[in-house]
Amino acid sequence: DAGVTQSPTHLIKTRGQQVTLRCSPKSGHDTVSWYQQALGQGPQFIFQYYEEEERQRGNFPDRFSGHQFPNYSSELNVNALLLGDSALYLCASSPLGVTGYTFGSGTRLTVV
Amino acid sequence: ILNVEQSPQSLHVQEGDSTNFTCSFPSSNFYALHWYRWETAKSPEALFVMTLNGDEKKKGRISATLNTKEGYSYLYIKGSQPEDSATYLCASTTSGTYKYIFGTGTRLKVLA
Numbered sequence: 569d570a571g572v573t574q575s576p577t578h579l580i581k582t583r584g585q586q587v588t589l590r591c592s593p594k595s596g597h598d599t600v601s602w603y604q605q606a607l608g609q610g611p612q613f614i615f616q617y618y619e620e621e622e623r624q625r626g627n628f629p630d631r632f633s634g635h636q637f638p639n640y641s642s643e644l645n646v647n648a649l650l651l652g653d654s655a656l657y658l659c660a661s662s663p664l665g666v667t668g669y670t671f672g673s674g675t676r677l678t679v680v
Numbered sequence: 681i682l683n684v685e686q687s688p689q690s691l692h693v694q695e696g697d698s699t700n701f702t703c704s705f706p707s708s709n710f711y712a713l714h715w716y717r718w719e720t721a722k723s724p725e726a727l728f729v730m731t732l733n734g735d736e737k738k739k740g741r742i743s744a745t746l747n748t749k750e751g752y753s754y755l756y757i758k759g760s761q762p763e764d765s766a767t768y769l770c771a772s773t774t775s776g777t778y779k780y781i782f783g784t785g786t787r788l789k790v791l792a
Contacts, residue, residue: 672723
């Protein structure tokens, strides 16, 4: 049974560009959350999607947006990239009403 | 306490030593406390989810306790092995919110 799958694993972008990160949740999970982990920090909550809607959002600017598809997979989009957006982006899935995430291994984004 | 704090930041122990880490979290509106084990280049792996004051959980040589009144949790590893080397993250959730608030982790290195 595949866990949470994220793609790509690494990518390098230039300041001002746009990026899309993808996540396939674990089978049976319908809720997807995204976290950003900058160097030396713990993961920071970006947002959570359920039933194709953003259910809660963390303290991130509107440049960060997302989407959830009918098959529960999700995308994280970041526009107008800044150097400070360089981080590991983690996707986590969970079944509705059950506390506890299953994490993917992350996408390492480097903005130059 | 407004954030989740973990100590120590890192530690090295000899194989066979027992060790413990601390996670401090906001006690108001507490809902759950999570411990994750994260090996380099892998996904964070869920260890424990605890919700009740006085909760104790055990998984092999690893155990955890929870004090929700004072807002702390301890993670214990008995007889550390090199394969225990990882970063141990804790995260708290509060009532009425879906986001997890993570600490910065404790990086453990077990020397053979």
